[in-house]
Amino acid sequence: xxxxxxxxxxxxxxxxxxxxxxxxxxxxxxxxxxxxxxxxxxxxxxxxxxxxxxxxxxxxxxxxxxxxxxxxxxxxxxxxxxxxxxxxxxxxxxxxxxxxxxxxxxxxxxxxxxxxxxxxxxxxxxxxxxxxxxxxxxxxxxxxxxxxxxxxxxxxxxxxxxxxxxxxxxxxxxxxxxxxxxxxxxxxxxxxxxxxxxxxxxxxxxxxxxxxxxxxxxxxxxxxxxxxxxxxxxxxxxxxxxxxxxxxxxxxxxxxxxxxxxxxxxxxxxxxxxxxxxxxxxxxxxxxxxxxxxxxxxxxxxxxxxxxxxxxxxxxxxxxxxxxxxxxxxxxxxxxxxxxxxxxxxxxxxxxxxxxxxxxxxxxxxxxxxxxxxxxxxxxxxxxxxxxxxxxxxxxxxxxxxxxxxxxxxxxxxxxxxxxxxxxxxxxxxxxxxxxxxxxxxxxx
Amino acid sequence: xxxxxxxxxxxxxxxxxxxxxxxxxxxxxxxxxxxxxxxxxxxxxxxxxxxxxxxxxxxxxxxxxxxxxxxxxxxxxxxxxxxxxxxxxxxxxxxxxxxxxxxxxxxxxxxxxxxxxxxxxxxxxxxxxxxxxxxxxxxxxxxxxxxxxxxxxxxxxx
Numbered sequence: 001x002x003x004x005x006x007x008x009x010x011x012x013x014x015x016x017x018x019x020x021x022x023x024x025x026x027x028x029x030x031x032x033x034x035x036x037x038x039x040x041x042x043x044x045x046x047x048x049x050x051x052x053x054x055x056x057x058x059x060x061x062x063x064x065x066x067x068x069x070x071x072x073x074x075x076x077x078x079x080x081x082x083x084x085x086x087x088x089x090x091x092x093x094x095x096x097x098x099x100x101x102x103x104x105x106x107x108x109x110x111x112x113x114x115x116x117x118x119x120x121x122x123x124x125x126x127x128x129x130x131x132x133x134x135x136x137x138x139x140x141x142x143x144x145x146x147x148x149x150x151x152x153x154x155x156x157x158x159x160x161x162x163x164x165x166x167x168x169x170x171x172x173x174x175x176x177x178x179x180x181x182x183x184x185x186x187x188x189x190x191x192x193x194x195x196x197x198x199x200x201x202x203x204x205x206x207x208x209x210x211x212x213x214x215x216x217x218x219x220x221x222x223x224x225x226x227x228x229x230x231x232x233x234x235x236x237x238x239x240x241x242x243x244x245x246x247x248x249x250x251x252x253x254x255x256x257x258x259x260x261x262x263x264x265x266x267x268x269x270x271x272x273x274x275x276x277x278x279x280x281x282x283x284x285x286x287x288x289x290x291x292x293x294x295x296x297x298x299x300x301x302x303x304x305x306x307x308x309x310x311x312x313x314x315x316x317x318x319x320x321x322x323x324x325x326x327x328x329x330x331x332x333x334x335x336x337x338x339x340x341x342x343x344x345x346x347x348x349x350x351x352x353x354x355x356x357x358x359x360x361x362x363x364x365x366x367x368x369x370x371x372x373x374x375x376x377x378x379x380x381x382x383x384x385x386x387x388x389x390x391x392x393x394x395x396x397x398x399x400x401x402x403x404x405x406x407x408x409x410x411x412x413x414x415x416x417x418x419x420x421x422x423x424x425x426x427x428x429x430x431x432x433x434x435x436x437x438x439x440x441x442x443x444x445x
Numbered sequence: 446x447x448x449x450x451x452x453x454x455x456x457x458x459x460x461x462x463x464x465x466x467x468x469x470x471x472x473x474x475x476x477x478x479x480x481x482x483x484x485x486x487x488x489x490x491x492x493x494x495x496x497x498x499x500x501x502x503x504x505x506x507x508x509x510x511x512x513x514x515x516x517x518x519x520x521x522x523x524x525x526x527x528x529x530x531x532x533x534x535x536x537x538x539x540x541x542x543x544x545x546x547x548x549x550x551x552x553x554x555x556x557x558x559x560x561x562x563x564x565x566x567x568x569x570x571x572x573x574x575x576x577x578x579x580x581x582x583x584x585x586x587x588x589x590x591x592x593x594x595x596x597x598x599x600x601x602x603x
Contacts, residue, residue: 006586007573091464103528103567134464141475141512142568144581177462180475182510185566199467199502201509217464260530260571267572304529304567334571336530350529354566357511444535444542444575445588 003029004113004145007106008267013285019246020254021234022227023270026114032149034156037117043162045237046124050170058129062232064240066252071097071188071225072303072332074251074320077232081222083212084130090219094127094135097193098226101140101185103304103354104334107256107268108226112139112146116153119226120176122233124163127174130222134175138193141181151178185358189406190223192360203360204406227256247273251319255333262294262339263287274317277301281314281337294339298422302331304351305411307418327418343436344423348416349374349381355412366409369400373416385431390420447488452480453495460496469496470506474513479581482522483514518561519554521599524578527564530571539575539587540564546596559603560596
C-alpha cells in the first residue's frame with residue numbers, strides 16, 4: 001500500500017521523540033483503518049473525556065495548555081471556546097476548518113489522508129467541551145481524496161460506537177457531517193466558511209457578532225483548524241503540563257511546517273514552536289539547503305499572506321512572538337523559500353494574481369485594490385513600468401490594509417509591502433530597464 | 446433530465462442531513478459536477494427541484510465557486526497549479542510542455558475532446574511541486590517523464 005501523496009514527513013523523528021506527536025503514525029499505511037488507530041490507543045482519550053470529565057474541565061485543560069490556533073491567526077483555542085454563551089437555548093456547532101488553501105500550506109491534508117481518526121477524535125472532544133451535538137468538517141472541494149478518506153473514517157467511527165446516539169452509554173449524542181467546499185480561498189476565513197456551509201456565496205461577515213455568539217445558522221459556533229483540533233486530542237491524552245514542555249512560554253507545543261520552493265528536500269515537518277527557521281531550511285533532516293546550492297534570496301515564513309524575510313533575518317525562532325519581532329508572521333507555518341535567481345516582481349505578480357482571483361468582492365478596497373495592484377505589477381513585469389509606480393503600489397497597499405471586513409485584504413498587501421521594502425532597488429531596476437535584474441526562468445525537468 | 450437517479454438520490458440524502466436544506470447546495474453542485482463534468486443552468490434547475498430550494502440560490506452559489514467548470518470540457522480536465530511554490534519549480538514550463546504535448550494552448554480542448562488544459566490557483570500540494578489535478582486526481586512531484594506516462598495511460602484508458 002502506498003500513500004496518496006508522496007510528500008516527505010519527519011514521522012521517524014517524531015516516533016522516536018517522547019514529545020512530538022502529530023506525525024507519529026503518518027508513515028504507517030494502516031493508520032487510516034480504525035483497528036490500527038485503536039491499537040495505538042485511538043479513541044481512548046475521547047472515551048476517557050466523555051465518561052470521566054466535565055466540559056468545563058476540558059476547556060480549562062486546553063486553556064492551561066496555551067494552545068493557539070494553527071490555521072494562521074494563532075488565537076488561544078481554550079479562550080475561543082470560553083466565548084460560547086453558557087445560557088443560550090440554541091444548539092451549538094463545531095466546525096473543523098479543512099479548507100487548506102493558503103499558498104505554501106499542505107499540512108492538514110497529511111492529517112486527513114494519513115491519520116483521519118485523530119482529527120475526528122479531537123473534534124469529538126472539542127464538541128463535547130462546548131456542548132455541541134452536531135459537528136462539521138469543511139474540506140476544500142479539490143481534496144476529493146481527503147473527503148473520501150475522512151468519510152470512510154467517519155463511517156468506521158459510527159460503526160464502532162465512537163459517534164452517534166448515546167456514545168459509550170454516556171447519554172451524549174454526537175453526529176458529524178463531512179462538507180465539501182467549492183474551491184474558494186476566502187472560505188478558509190471563518191465567517192465566509194460559515195456562509196458557505198449555509199449554502200451561500202463564501203463572503204465574510206461583519207463581526208461582531210463573533211461566531212461563538214452567532215455563527216452557523218445564527219447559533220453559537222466554534223471554528224477551529226484541522227491541526228488545532230488534532231492537537232486537542234493529544235493535550236487531553238497527556239495533559240496541559242506535558243504540552244507546555246514543548247515550545248516557548250507564549251507559543252507552547254509543536255507545529256507542522258510545510259517547507260516548499262527552492263529547497264532540496266521539500267516536505268512537512270513537525271517541530272517544537274521556537275525551532276530555528278534557519279535549521280528548518282538548511283538541516284539535512286528537513287529542507288536540506290537551497291536547490292543547486294544557490295544563495296538564499298528570501299523566505300515567506302507563514303504562507304503567501306505573510307511578509308518576506310531576508311537572509312539576515314532567518315536566524316529566528318518559529319513561534320508567534322519571534323516572527324512578529326522580525327516583522328513577519330507565523331501564519332499557517334508554510335515556509336516558502338526563494339533563491340537568488342528569483343525576480344521579486346515576478347514572484348509578487350504570482351501572489352497578487354492569486355489574491356485578486358480570490359477576493360470575494362464584498363469590500364471595495366480589496367475588490368478594486370487587488371485588481372489595480374495586479375495591473376500595475378503585471379505592467380512592470382512585462383517591461384512597461386513607469387516612474388511613480390512604486391509609490392502608487394505603496395499608496396494602494398496602504399489604502400487596503402486594515403480597511404476590509406476580513407483579513408484577505410491585509411493578506412494581499414503584506415507580502416507586497418515587505419517585498420517593496422526589502423528589494424526596492426530591484427523594483428526600480430525593473431521599471432527603469434523594462435526587465436528583470438535576475439534571470440527568472442524555472443524549468444521543470 | 447441531465448442528472449441521473451443516483452445523483453438526485455445522493456443530493457437528497459446529503460441535504461436531509463443538515464439542519465437547513467440550503468446547506469445541501471454545495472454538496473449537490475459537487476455531486477452534479479462529478480456526474481456531468483461541468484455545470485449549467487439546466488443543472489441548477491434540476492438541483493433546485495431535487496433538494497427543494499429556490500433556483501436562484503443554486504445559481505448564485507454555483508457561479509461564485511470556481512471549482513466547477515460552467516462549460517463542457519474534454520474527458521480529462523488538466524488543471525496545473527500555477528501558484529508560487531509550484532511556479533518556483535517550473536509550473537510555467539510545465540504548462541508550456543503540456544501545450545506542446547497536446548498541441549493546444551492553455552484554455553483549449555484537444556480536437557478528439559480528450560484533454561482540456563487550464564491552470565489554477567494553489568491546490569495544497571506545495572511540498573510536492575510541480576503538480577496538476579486531472580479530474581478528481583492529484584499528480585505530484587511531476588517530471589517530463591512522469592507527464593509523458595500519465596498522458597499515455599489516460600489515452601490508453603479513454
